Amino acid sequence: MALGLLGVIVILTVNLVLVATVVQRPSLLGVAGGRVLVFVTIVVLPILGFTIGFAEHAEEAKRTEFCVSCHVMEPYGRSLLIDSADHLPASHFQNAHVDHEHACYVCHTSYAMFGDIQAKLNGLQHLYVNYVSGVQGPIELYRPYQNRECLFCHGGARYFDESDIHIDIRPELERNETSCLECHTLSHDVAELSSLDVWEPGR
């Protein structure tokens, strides 16, 4: 949404001021122009504010900070700092192959509220589990990791397309019959996190 956070705040604040005005002067209902103002204030502007505010919150939800704000996700955030080029998420993060501000979303585009209806319902369930029932056992993806997330960036890149091993299995990769993770096996590796060296930016 082009309006951005400032635009949302301006619209909601103007709406709030107008609501305070019409509530203090309900006699506005007695004149035609006043009724239009009341209708715009109580019905039209709140719908507009909700629509662009929702879009702004959805945009904010793509931020790394948002994803790792739940306790259970903290190790996954820390795994981006594993000091090893073999760990894919860490390697991508530390070499700026993914935008640091949107590090999770770049590789998990169909997750929770950004996926289909089922994914959105799963996102709500995550909240329930996180705050009410509690997380049981290790967390896992709902379905195997999709190669399209990798191919979105790597597919079409010269170093990828001209690699013999990739040329041989390219059709299987595109059909998701062979997972990229079958060869590139190290991902977040949170189970081993405490025993792995961690990169400290700036040192």
Place this chain on the structure above:
Amino acid sequence: MTEAALEGALRRGGALVAAGLVMQLASFLWNHPLAFIAFAVVGGGLVAGGMFVFLAASVKARTWKDPVGTSHRGSAGQH
């Protein structure tokens, strides 16, 4: 429904909408899943409730003034 009742509904509905807008504004102070829920469910719910209170009272007031739309049909019939 009297004008006073409609004005009362505007006050009650307006108060709910205002509370919802405050909640929605406050939700932007925090980048967290609960802030999103505060915006959409709590703020959106209060705003929707306020809109409903006002719109329901408006429809009632209109129905009370013109129970079966006779004045409209009557004027149409004169043409």
